[in-house]
Amino acid sequence: MTGVHITLGSVSLGTLRFSDLLPVFADELRRLDPDHRLVKEADGWDGLDEETGDVRSEEDADELLADLQDALNGFAPDYVYFGTHPGDGADFGWWPDLDRVDEDRRDGSLDSGDELPEDAQNGSLFLHVSDHGNLELYRRDDGKWSLLWSCV
Numbered sequence: 001m002t003g004v005h006i007t008l009g010s011v012s013l014g015t016l017r018f019s020d021l022l023p024v025f026a027d028e029l030r031r032l033d034p035d036h037r038l039v040k041e042a043d044g045w046d047g048l049d050e051e052t053g054d055v056r057s058e059e060d061a062d063e064l065l066a067d068l069q070d071a072l073n074g075f076a077p078d079y080v081y082f083g084t085h086p087g088d089g090a091d092f093g094w095w096p097d098l099d100r101v102d103e104d105r106r107d108g109s110l111d112s113g114d115e116l117p118e119d120a121q122n123g124s125l126f127l128h129v130s131d132h133g134n135l136e137l138y139r140r141d142d143g144k145w146s147l148l149w150s151c152v
Helices: 018-032 037-043 058-073 098-107
Strands: 009-013 080-085 088-096 111-113 125-129 135-141 144-151
Touching: 009 018, 018 037, 018 058, 018 088, 037 058, 058 080
Parallel strands: 111 125
Antiparallel strands: 009 088, 080 088, 125 135, 135 144
């Protein structure tokens, strides 16, 4: 995913209307992958079935939004998801999966602390936790740590 940049936070808030969410989800996917087939499908969405000319159902609209959300999640960095904010079902965006972070810290599959280790293997992830509780997730590649995301 070289060149892909995800910014934690909202991309759409305050609405659950298909007509509001479709262009926002499609624009976010277009930013990440302009040639994705769902971008073209969303751009061509007129509410009509291409084969029959019948009006598409609400289920069709929900399915397209779910497909766009799944495609966006394919670009999510480690421990991040695209979806609704845990405290607001009408706030869509990129959010850290703090439950998974906590679970993996507890079971030892995600190292964490207040200093990046010098002897970590390439591909390792490390969660830096500041004394104020701020979180930064790093990945080690080519002997260097790279910041994947941070949140306050």
